[in-house]
Amino acid sequence: MDARTTEHEASIAKVRNSFxxxxxxxxxxxxxxxxxxxxxxxxxxxxxxxxxxxLEALGIEVTPSQESTAADS
Incomplete structure (x- = not known):
């Protein structure tokens, strides 16, 4: 299967202004x-x-950090 998508490329500075x-x-x-x-x-x-x-394909299980869960509360 040949899956293709469009990819955008932008500098961090540009994305910072239009996140x-x-x-x-x-x-x-x-x-x-x-x-x-x-x-x-x-x-x-x-x-x-x-x-x-x-993540699934690589067999990686992610545990949210305490920092990220506190920010969402």
Whole structure:
């Protein structure tokens, strides 16, 4: 199976000013945004479904940190 998707690439500085757009690409268009710093690809904002499937495929079980659970309360 040959799965393809559109990938956006933006500097961290640009995404900082339009974070909602990057989240929207992932959430509604299922398109990742690759973050760059000084031209180097350093991180990605991906759709939650992709993240969950990747963890499952890699056999990784995630435990939320105390920091993240306290912030959501």
């Amino acid at each position: 909602a757009d990057a989240i929207g690409h992932a959430r509604y268009s299922s398109e990742p945004t690759v973050l760059t710093s000084r031209g180097k690809r350093v991180a990605a904002i991906v759709p939650m479904e992709f993240y969950e499937r990747a």
